[in-house]
Amino acid sequence: MTDSSVPASRNSGAFTPRRKLGRKLAPWLFLAPGMIMFLVYVIIPIGQSMWISFFQWDGLSPKSWVGIENYIELxxxxxxxxxxxxxxxxxxxxMLAIPFGLFIALFLNQTVRGIRIYKSLFFFPFVISQVVVGLIFSWFYAPGFGLLFELTKIFGGEGIAVLANPHTVxxxxxxxxxxxQIAYCMILYLTGLNAVAPDQIEAARLDGAKGIKMLWYxxxxxxxxxxxxxxxxTVIGALRSFDLVSIMTDGGPFGSSRVLSYYMYExxxxxxxxxxxxxxxxxxVLFAIMMIFISGFIWKMWRDERGL
Incomplete structure (x- = not known):
């Protein structure tokens, strides 16, 4: 009797109001640190940036309210x-990074000899700093000794200085x-391919699906x-493309390679x-453009999931 009464007493208190409250609060307690960090380092700075955009300010002297004059000047x-x-x-x-990353991931998602070496080679660009990437391509394009310049000089008679031409920079x-970026998308798709249900693949093969049909459906x-x-x-990376512009051209020649993030810095x-x-x-303005694209894609994904 004593042994059976112990679990009963424990089970009887399993759904007390105190424990119910604890179960409700537990997820929020785990989320709280991340939410606080997101609030402090993302939401509040966004609000401050919007507020500062209505002032004329050099960062040191007192702010001067100008309303929407900064936007009118734009x-x-x-x-x-x-x-x-x-x-x-x-x-x-x-956006070309997405299909290229998918096709490389499909190629690498095989069990053939030496596939790990190929995966490492394709993965290598992702672990390189953007600064290093910018320097490598600056040397690749460099007039006089760059590989691309020398190749175009051999086949075209005159070398093409890519970064010195406003139309090509x-x-x-x-x-x-x-x-x-292609390497990053490749990693995402390789991870996704590992989660593809093999039974659906086999069922599709039995139905005669293969190649493009298998991939699409x-x-x-x-x-x-x-x-x-x-x-x-990819959208965020395209719109915040500051580091490569700063390293490779510093916005030149004649400001022709500026992007919004770099112009904001200037x-x-x-x-x-x-x-x-x-x-x-x-x-x-840059944040608004980013949110329009991302929100539109999220809305489309949500409608597709619900079959609307």
Whole structure:
């Protein structure tokens, strides 16, 4: 009787109001540190940037309220439109990282001899710093001794100085950025391919599906989580493309390779600007563009999941 009464007494207290409250609070206690960090380092800075964009401020002297004058000035700023155009080019071409990453992942998702070596070679660009990537491609494009310059000199008669030409400089930097971005998308898809249900693959083979049909109707639907992360990260990477521009061209030649993030830095923090309010206005525009693209993709994914 004594032994049977012990578990009964324990079970009787399993659903007391105190324990119910503890179970409800436990998830929030685990989430609290991350939520606090997100609030302090993301939400509050975004709000402060929006607030500063309504002021004229050099970062040291007292702020001067100017309302929406910084945004009005953006409408007549030719450098802003150049930066915006380059960001659109970045966004469009950077999306190539997703299909290229998928195809490389499909190639590497095999059990053949030496596949680990191939995986390591394709994974290598992802672990390299953006600074190193920028330097490597700067030497690759360099007039006089760069490999690309020498190759175009051999086949075309005249070498092409990619980073010195306003019409080609943006595309040259994008190629440099695509190298590690493709590797990142490849890793995401390799992880997703490991979670593809083998029974669905076998069932599709029995139904006669293969090649493109197998990929489109069976594999890709199971890779939606990986595709979602790849798109979000690629969009963010395309719109915040500051480091490669800074390292490879410093916004040149003649400001033709500027993007919004670099132009924001020039206006707010460089020796040519110290216009915190104007830089914050550029940051707000960049944030709005980013949120439009990401929110639109999330909305489409949500509708597809619900079959609307």
């Amino acid at each position: 409408l007549d700023d030719e450098a802003f439109y150049t930066s915006l155009k380059n960001n659109v080019i970045w966004l469009v071409l950077y 943006t595309y040259g930097i994008i190629v440099a950025g695509l190298w590690p 069976v594999v890709l639907p199971q890779l939606r989580p990986a595709t979602f992360i790849a798109v979000v990260v 206006q707010a923090l460089s020796e040519y600007g110290y216009r915190m309010g104007y830089g914050a206005a550029i940051a707000v």
